Amino acid sequence: MTTRPAGSPLTRPLPSVDEDTKLFWDFCKRHELRVQKCTKCGNFHYPPSAFCPHCSNITSEWVKLSGEGKVYSFVIVRREYHPAFESQLPYVVAIIETSEGVRMLSNVVGCKPEEVKIDMPVEVTWDDITPEFSLPKFKPAS
Numbered sequence: 705m706t707t708r709p710a711g712s713p714l715t716r717p718l719p720s721v722d723e724d725t726k727l728f729w730d731f732c733k734r735h736e737l738r739v740q741k742c743t744k745c746g747n748f749h750y751p752p753s754a755f756c757p758h759c760s761n762i763t764s765e766w767v768k769l770s771g772e773g774k775v776y777s778f779v780i781v782r783r784e785y786h787p788a789f790e791s792q793l794p795y796v797v798a799i800i801e802t803s804e805g806v807r808m809l810s811n812v813v814g815c816k817p818e819e820v821k822i823d824m825p826v827e828v829t830w831d832d833i834t835p836e837f838s839l840p841k842f843k844p845a846s
């Protein structure tokens with residue numbers, strides 16, 4: 705368990721941004737789920753990177769995803785790993801496979817953790833955690 709000095713604000717960790725990830729987070733801020741698609745081999749690659757992990761090509765386009773997918777794998781977190789998330793316990797950390805085949809680490813929200821199942825259809829929803837950051841999360845598909 706992490707301890708913090710008395711009286712210090714309880715702040716959640718934020719995504720780290722670098723030149724490879726900046727565009728991804730800028731799109732998220734606009735509630736657009738976009739990932740890189742290699743202009744040479746056509747494969748999606750995520751997380752963002754300067755080159756394609758499939759063919760090492762350095763050019764890509766940012767393609768908007770449908771926002772639909774399914775739960776590929778998940779865990780229910782029941783203990784505190786960071787004090788900023790204690791109030792959210794229990795919560796679901798999941799690997800979502802989008803309908804385009806991209807696997808993303810995220811959360812499933814909008815239902816009880818016990819209701820989450822493998823292959824459950826989900827759709828993106830946005831968690832505006834700060835004015836600068838919106839996190840793509842997934843809820844049961846309507």
Ligand SMILES: [Zn+2]
Nearest residue numbers: 742745756759
């Ligand atoms: Zn490629």
